[in-house]
Amino acid sequence: MGLVPLAFLQRIKRSDTMYNSKITGLGFYVPDHVVTNDDLSKLMDTSDEWIQERTGIRERRHVVGDSDTTTAMGVKAARIAIERAGIDKDEVDFIVFATLSPDYYFPGPGVLVQRDLGLRTVGALDVRNQCSGFVYGLSVADQYVKTGMYKNVLVIGSELHSRGLDRTTRGRGVSVIFGDGAGAAIVSREENPDKGILSTHLHSEGEHAEELSVIAPGMGKRWVTDILRDNDPDDISYYPYMNGQFVFKNAVVRFSEVILEGLKTNNLQPSDIDMLIPHQANLRISQFIQKKFGLSDDQVYNNIMQYGNTTAASIPIALTEAWEKGKIKKGDLVVLAAFGSGFTWGSAIIRW
Numbered sequence: 001m002g003l004v005p006l007a008f009l010q011r012i013k014r015s016d017t018m019y020n021s022k023i024t025g026l027g028f029y030v031p032d033h034v035v036t037n038d039d040l041s042k043l044m045d046t047s048d049e050w051i052q053e054r055t056g057i058r059e060r061r062h063v064v065g066d067s068d069t070t071t072a073m074g075v076k077a078a079r080i081a082i083e084r085a086g087i088d089k090d091e092v093d094f095i096v097f098a099t100l101s102p103d104y105y106f107p108g109p110g111v112l113v114q115r116d117l118g119l120r121t122v123g124a125l126d127v128r129n130q131c132s133g134f135v136y137g138l139s140v141a142d143q144y145v146k147t148g149m150y151k152n153v154l155v156i157g158s159e160l161h162s163r164g165l166d167r168t169t170r171g172r173g174v175s176v177i178f179g180d181g182a183g184a185a186i187v188s189r190e191e192n193p194d195k196g197i198l199s200t201h202l203h204s205e206g207e208h209a210e211e212l213s214v215i216a217p218g219m220g221k222r223w224v225t226d227i228l229r230d231n232d233p234d235d236i237s238y239y240p241y242m243n244g245q246f247v248f249k250n251a252v253v254r255f256s257e258v259i260l261e262g263l264k265t266n267n268l269q270p271s272d273i274d275m276l277i278p279h280q281a282n283l284r285i286s287q288f289i290q291k292k293f294g295l296s297d298d299q300v301y302n303n304i305m306q307y308g309n310t311t312a313a314s315i316p317i318a319l320t321e322a323w324e325k326g327k328i329k330k331g332d333l334v335v336l337a338a339f340g341s342g343f344t345w346g347s348a349i350i351r352w
């Protein structure tokens with residue numbers, strides 16, 4: 001028999017020391033400025049009735065001025081999560097930052113959080129999975145903690161949409177939906193194998209990448225210099241595009257699939273769910289899922305009515321709010337599920 005590679009031995013050793021992971025701290029931050037549907041109807045041809053009927057949204061928060069950047073909101077949410085986890089900031093071993101609206105084209109906001117929170121020179125990873133970004137980030141954190149590589153991982157989802165929306169009638173199909181805000185979680189080592197994050201499930205289907213996208217500025221089709229050169233008032237390539245009905249149809253199917261996949265992996269049934277936190281894309285999507293799984297109003301948490309769709313921030317904001325309101329108790333089965341641009345989708349099954 002030849003020599004056994006060292007990497008193989010290290011892998012065996014690591015699998016002997018597998019841990020579980022759990023969320024030990026949660027926080028969220030939204031800007032103070034409330035924008036109602038009536039406020040938007042002064043800027044574009046829309047109405048409170050149309051927006052509420054189609055999406056459930058009554059109001060959202062928008063950043064005013066330039067003090068609340070995507071990073072700054074993420075930092076505010078992170079400070080709360082770190083404090084609630086009962087750890088010192090020097091105990092954070094890794095940062096995962098999910099957003100589609102970064103402060104800079106590069107570098108990503110992960111390193112800005114490392115700087116602005118004054119953390120040790122820990123690694124910082126930026127996640128580009130839009131509405132599924134927080135679930136993807138949580139999954140990364142979960143794996144690092146379970147293998148024993150890190151003890152405490154900071155996961156942030158933050159979005160500043162308002163600055164990049166077409167707030168005219170031309171952009172009304174998209175701009176009424178999105179809001180600004182941030183949520184954060186600390187994922188920490190847990191010794192009890194039956195507690196914490198039981199599993200995560202991630203998917204993508206790039207065939208539909210352009211159905212919900214912002215294609216410029218990008219090196220693929222249109223860079224900033226192209227936009228400036230053309231100086232075309234009808235250019236909408238740098239505003240979000242969404243094929244709403246197509247996205248809606250895919251969302252309800254993929255939400256259902258990925259929730260069932262998570263439950264099946266853990267030998268659980270829909271009736272075992274104590275709290276479902278769906279990504280807040282549209283209240284009608286949440287209601288469809290609620291009905292499909294036979295869940296009561298108390299078993300699904302929605303706050304899209306107050307905050308709109310905050311993309312990567314929506315799940316951590318909703319999870320934090322549900323927890324703050326005492327709607328999530330020790331031992332509860334909490335399910336997170338997301339679907340969005342990419343297309344990407346995912347779920348996390350958590351024993352609280």
Ligand code: ACO
Nearest residue numbers: 046050054130131172173176244245247248281282340341
């Ligand atoms: N106010 C008034 N009328 C409007 C508005 C508005 N804000 N927006 C669109 N309309 C009009 C349209 O022009 C259209 O008029 P027409 O029939 O005369 O052409 C009509 O309303 C219907 O438009 P649709 O786009 O077909 O409206 P729909 O019923 O599909 O609702 C919505 C739009 C709410 C966006 C819905 O499609 C949706 O929620 N889709 C899924 C969103 C989602 O899940 N996104 C994923 C996450 S986001 C992310 O990952 C970044």
